Amino acid sequence: MSICKAVERDIATLAAAPPVDLPERVREHLVDCPACSRRLATERLVRGMVAARAQALSPPDGFAERVAATVPTRAPRRQRDTV
Numbered sequence: 001m002s003i004c005k006a007v008e009r010d011i012a013t014l015a016a017a018p019p020v021d022l023p024e025r026v027r028e029h030l031v032d033c034p035a036c037s038r039r040l041a042t043e044r045l046v047r048g049m050v051a052a053r054a055q056a057l058s059p060p061d062g063f064a065e066r067v068a069a070t071v072p073t074r075a076p077r078r079q080r081d082t083v
Contacts, residue, residue: 003029007036015043 007014007026014022022030030037 004033004036007033008039011039011043014040015047 003025007029014026019027030040
């Protein structure tokens, strides 16, 4: 398998790793392959943006209490079938 295909296949794992933890073969390849370098940079950027957005989301005040209030405290009674 070519190194480009391996980078593409493992892009999520590679993007999650700090650059110093990338395998030496991959680091050397990234120096010589602008396409893989862009692919990895894009993946890291997207991961960062998603993480930043996820941290910015928070439920409105009272959300948990409103949800808890809708949950029945006991199971509803089953109606008997009448024939």
